[in-house]
Ligand code: C2E
Ligand code: MG
């Protein structure tokens with residue numbers, strides 16, 4: 001009964017496709033509502049200097065408190081948001097909110113720390129990101145140098161000329177640029193190193209599976225050597241164990257982030273970490 005089976009498969013395929021499409025549509029609609037209803041909030045994960053474990057920065061990470069579904073992680077909705085222009089609004093909101101938060105911490109008496117913000121999706125140029133940054137800079141008392149924009153390889157691969165020119169403008173405004181999830185894309189090291197970035201964040205998949213023996217270590221060492229020789233700072237993402245911490249420190253990583261030190265926390269808890277100063 002190949003024929004009827006074929007039809008069933010087809011029907012099943014269509015049904016599941018519809019289901020996925022409908023769900024995406026619903027999420028897209030909900031995201032727009034969520035922006036209006038202020039359902040998004042940020043968590044902050046400390047970034048440490050590996051040599052002394054001092055907190056040198058925070059990465060802002062978005063969360064969605066959905067009225068029915070509870071807290072939704074960015075992996076569930078950012079990829080969908082990235083398929084439409086709604087990601088532009090999210091990026092703007094995150095940039096404003098994170099910088100406003102640093103401003104609050106400064107008002108509470110903490111010295112300004114570096115704040116890292118993820119910008120994804122759509123071509124950077126299309127996001128009018130320069131305009132947004134200008135706007136943000138007019139509303140803060142700390143230096144633009146304290147703002148680090150995290151982008152991934154795929155943003156660099158889209159529409160190269162415009163992207164490079166946007167990145168150059170961001171650099172001219174004195175912000176820092178970090179290349180996130182480094183090593184997961186398809187481009188060559190050489191190529192990536194030619195972009196105007198200050199920081200390379202080694203993807204946690206390398207760090208997680210790294211032991212003193214396996215070949216991930218060889219790759220990480222190569223990234224560090226190349227990065228350092230080009231004057232870039234190297235951050236290890238996703239350090240979960242003491243062994244990984246010692247290993248990354250030993251091979252010369254500059255900074256680190258990971259559950260071993262601290263998971264992302266709400267703003268009030270992060271203020272307590274700032275009061276401690278190191279982890
Ligand atoms: P990312 O920018 O690479 O952020 C790091 C992710 O790794 C975060 O997940 C963080 O909680 C997680 N992480 C940190 N340390 C560890 C560790 O030791 N072990 C493990 N297993 N995970 C660790 P999160 O917050 O769920 O974010 C996931 C991704 O969603 C981010 O990856 C980023 O691509 C995206 N994202 C998060 N917030 C934003 C945002 O505000 N805007 C945009 N455009 N994208 C965002
Ligand atoms: Mg990031």
Ligand code: MG
Pocket residue numbers: 180181201203204237
């Ligand atoms: Mg990352």
Ligand code: MG
Pocket residue numbers: 180181
């Ligand atoms: Mg990521």
